[in-house]
Amino acid sequence: MTQSPTTSLQIAVAGNPNSGKTTLFNALTGLRMKVGNYPGVTVEKREGPLTGTNAVLLDLPGVYSLSARSPDEEIARDVLQGRIPGVRRPDVVLLVLDAANLERNLYLATQILDFGAPVVIALNMIDVARRRGVVIDHAALARLLGVPVIPTVASEGEGLDAIRKALTSCAERPPARRPWSLPPAFEAAVEAVAAVMRRSAAVPPRAVSAGALLWLMDYLSGDAPSRRSAERFLGRLSSSDAAALRAAAEALAAELPDAAATAIEARYEWIAGIAAQVVSAPPTAARPGEGATDRIDRYLTHRVIGPVFFAAVMFVLFLSIFAWAQPLMALIEFAQNAVAGLVGDRMSEGPLRSLMTDGVIAGVGAVVAFFPQICILFLCLGVLEDSGYMARAAFIMDRVMSRVGLHGKSFIPLLSSYACAIPGILATRTIEDRRDRFTTIMVAPLMSCSARLPVYIIVIGAVFGDRPWLAAGVMFSMYALGTLTALAMALLFKKTLFAGPRPPFIMELPPYHLPRLSALLRTTWDRSKLFLTNAGTTIFAVCVVIWALSYFPRTDEQDFSPEVRARLAALDAAGPAPSAASPRVGDGASHAARTADPSLLSQSSESRANLIAAERLRLSCLGRLGRFLEPAIEPLGFDWRIGVGILSSFLAREVFVGTIGITFAVGEADEESVALREKLATAVWPDGRPVLTPVTGVGLMVFYVLACQCISTLAVVRKETGSWRWPALMFAYMSVLAYVGAFLVFQIGARALG
Amino acid sequence: MAAISKFAAAVRSLADLIPGQRARVAAVSGPAASRNRLLEMGLTRGTVIELIRVAPLGDPIELELRGYRLSVRRAEAANVSIESA
Known part of the structure; x- marks a missing residue:
């Protein structure tokens, strides 16, 4: 093993979104984890000990590929390459694949295998695949990929011992050649880039080939974030090395105008070959939809029932942060006053007492007062996310949101902002595109939050108190004004500050799952705690x-x-x-x-x-x-x-x-x-x-x-x-x-x- | 022949399919960011795709490919040219 006896084994857990990666991570760490953020970005960083060992598991963000088009992808890639300050390069990668969705999951797998680090594959949700009649020859898959493959059902704890054993006894892989090939011009370019990388030692030796390909893909993809990532890497090289890389890429672009797409298709071709050898689905195998998920979606995305159900869910969400948090907030306010009273009685009069009661205690109160709403909102969002309904909500609302240039995923953050903009802004983390996300953040505080309500009540009471219908109308108008201004400003931001090509809407609709309470409560608590420490100060x-x-x-x-x-x-x-x-x-x-x-x-x-x-x-x-x-x-x-x-x-x-x-x-x-x-x-x-x-x-x-x-x-x-x-x-x-x-x-x- | 020409005339991209119809990806075009993402999600040449349903407001649409479900806007789907499966 590469680790010295004094340091513990560092294991990165990688996988597609919805592959059951986090469930497996939770099961392997027994929920004893630390949650934080990666430096400089708000991508959640979850770390925990591998139960029964001194190894450390690091849960990477769920990604479909290692391109650099979203912050999540960039983090996953940088961790795997050991480029994040304070995060050690993983010794082993635990790669979680959704057995019921093997082909697309294998795309990320081949990218990670390219890096040459020891890999253990968890073939997760094997039960779902079995139920569909899909049989996967995991031994053959292990042979073809050259790494251990262990069938697991993370939610039932199946296969965990085997994973633990494989992770701690996993040997260095012999540096294998990339098992799939590219057109000759592309191979030549990869070799040229790899030679420079090897010489400059900018990339660890075993990852040079993968790094070269990834960099070429970045450089030639044609989209701004990928190009930025490629340029960032060049910035770390000497000017002559950077020029050499640029020349190699330009030469490839001249010869093979569509190099990036060619590489993606070549990978998928190889994957199709693997899948043909290991997956056998009898002709009677149920299609993904013909299970519970499709039956549910027939109603939940139905033309009429879908929006009605969606409105009902949103109403409950709204009610829970608006009304159900009230008793808790009142309790906190009561406690705050009680403490202030207590402190006030025990201290002698003067600036110090005033500082304590009207400054310190009021300050703590201002922070803690949000806490119930934040907790409840995170809990609700957790349920929506873990169940798979979040994607349907975006699917239903996208048409409306796209009218003002936003994404379907912007809806729930904006709705949450009616209760409080803070959890709303935190909820924008699911929006991948930076411009969409920032636009949503910038307009979220225009939604009338619950803190404005007392102002409306006292003013309306003072000037319209004797005309209840007018009072109600004025109150409604205030909410409408906030909402319409938010939408108009979103449109304005998208046309000016955040102008650019419309980000694509390409979103997986995962099968429905019953959320697991323990994990749900755990993430709710961790995220809420993060709010307290970050914003609270x-x-x-x-x-x-x-x-x-x-x-x-x-x-x-x-x-x-x-x-x-x-x-x-x-x-x-x-x-x-x-x-x-x-x-x-x-x-x-x-x-x-x-x-x-x-x-x-x-x-x-x-x-x-x-x-x-x-x-x-x-x-x-x-x-x-x-x-x-x-x-x-x-x-x-x-x-x-x-x-x-x-x-x-x-x-x-x-x-x-x-x-x-x-x-x-x-x-x-x-x-x-x-x-x-x-x-x-x-x-x-x-x-x-x-x-x-x-x-x-x-x-x-x-x-x-x-x-x-x-x-x-x-x-x-x-x-x-x-x-x-x-x-x-x-x-x-x-x-x-x-x-x-x-x-x-x-x-x-x-x-x-x- | 009549059936083929009818397919070719009326159905040129994924956005033209109706629920239940299947087709094979012929080519993906459009802005680099969306094109690369579509390819990475498995919409490579020759992949068989079925249009499952349309969102309540008419956009986006739900697709099935490679054993999973994907939703894209019609704007993205229009960049995926198809041939009969």
């Missing part, structure tokens, strides 16, 4: 910053405006405030309202506390910023109090209602708060005009529909796209849309209504 940090902006500089009563001081004096004259309540007030109204038993506080002291909190916020950095920006938001019909609410909302929209609760001096408030609703409805500008009219109310909501006020989303987009460029662009374009939208509503509305 940023969200938390920003929460503390916003807290600081709203807390400092600390002001005392003598700093307050004469008007507020006069009102405070009037309150004091009306009735003496209980002395016990006064020191509490220093920490801000939210804390006072949380810790003090309301029944112990007289009405006057409560409004005194609220007045002080409102004035302190007005004089804080955040308040100053709000007042500084008032001229800019006045054309939208907003005053500084709403401005501060909007500013604090950039942290998370949920904060809006709480913040305007303070700026409008009603203390602790939520969207059900009658006091806040009344205060909003009666608030006036200095000249006596009402602040919140139906027009400004709609304007405010339009602003919230279109603005990207969610630092968590931006953090996740940064993580998923690998650059700050995309979240910056997202923030910019959505802010412009929001401003223009609210401006138009206010200016047109105010004129139309006189």
Whole structure:
């Protein structure tokens, strides 16, 4: 074996999507795995020990080929070639083939065998093949391919011991020649490229021949990602070596104009020969469809029943993240308040206590509040994926999505974004094409997420509360506005930033499977945990910053405006405030309202506390910023109090209602708060005009529909796209849309209504 | 002869098949990315393909080849020229 005694055996698990690769990986590791991402990309990296040994299994992304047209393929190929920093070149490759779909699976197999590393083949789902009456002579296959072939049924644990034994005792393969041949000109080019690679030692010796062929395929494929990959490799060579490779490729292109396609067909021809020798299907063998899958699909992709069923599935998905997560979210909120109260009671008054309760605990809360929705969404997506329905959903919705230049697979991420853009953005990982994926990510935050709902509720309650039909219509319009804007922006992005040839829609429709609960729960947990650690850090940090902006500089009563001081004096004259309540007030109204038993506080002291909190916020950095920006938001019909609410909302929209609760001096408030609703409805500008009219109310909501006020989303987009460029662009374009939208509503509305 | 010419006249690409009809791949054209992917998925010359069904909204379509099911848009299917199986 190649490994030294001090390092453990490194095994890569490779295979097509839907080959049962992950099920086999789970069974071999007993679900004791670590999940993470490969450096720089969001391709999931799963690693675990081979049970009973000190070998390490690395689950590669499921791919159909080792071309470099998708991030998954690139990762799989780079791992096999030992080109990823921090990931060791595998000593052995466990190659999982779907026995019921052998020919197409053998395509990847021949590419991996080319690399010359020791390979063990798991001929998986052999039971499905048997049931179809397909008999595979695995001994003959092993002889023809020159590697051990072990029939397995990963879901039943069949063949696992034999796999384990084969993996740990697998010997170095004698360097074999590629068993299939190419036209002479192609062979000559491969040899020329291989000679340079051998000399430059850019590729391990045993992989030189495979590397040469792969590089030529990249260079000559004619599509942009493959060419980029070929150029990247050239960049690692000396200029003379790079020139030699280029010359060899150009010479081949001149002689054999369609070299890449020729190579693919040559491989398939050889595969057909192998299949003819090892696969025997009696004439009565059932076709793949004539099983349960076809019977199910007759309904689920039926012209009428299909879309109805799809709508029902989406409704349940929607309901589960929207409604079923609520109790858990309420629980988390309750716990957060309880902890804040507890900490508040045990700490003495001052900046530290405020930092703990309104900064740290609120920050943790902002992160954890998403957690139930994220978990539930990942669970639902896991069920859809593992069962095979995800592909049908894309099959049904593709026509609609392609109208705006998107892929059928964009539908579920966008739908999920109605609950929360974060899991929606994470769900775009199934979209292979980068331009499709980035377009979907860029428009996902326009879908009205559940965090906007409290804003809609409080504003609609304040201005349309007495007209329930109108209120419902306005609410619906907000959702429609978000959706239509998202689709329009998708079209715009596809025509400008992400313009280019339309990516192909070529998608396997795998047979249906019953998802396995243990694996499902495991992936849900791992993915959700990844969210907590990745996005959580940023969200938390920003929460503390916003807290600081709203807390400092600390002001005392003598700093307050004469008007507020006069009102405070009037309150004091009306009735003496209980002395016990006064020191509490220093920490801000939210804390006072949380810790003090309301029944112990007289009405006057409560409004005194609220007045002080409102004035302190007005004089804080955040308040100053709000007042500084008032001229800019006045054309939208907003005053500084709403401005501060909007500013604090950039942290998370949920904060809006709480913040305007303070700026409008009603203390602790939520969207059900009658006091806040009344205060909003009666608030006036200095000249006596009402602040919140139906027009400004709609304007405010339009602003919230279109603005990207969610630092968590931006953090996740940064993580998923690998650059700050995309979240910056997202923030910019959505802010412009929001401003223009609210401006138009206010200016047109105010004129139309006189 | 009449049957053959009818096939040739009406059915020139995969996109022209109706559910249940089979054909043999003659050639794959189109943009490099989609062409290479189709070839890699096994739509090589001579492969027998059956159109299984059409999506509820008319596009994409579901194919069977080499013992598995594949869906492609009509735009991709139109680049796969066929001959009678």
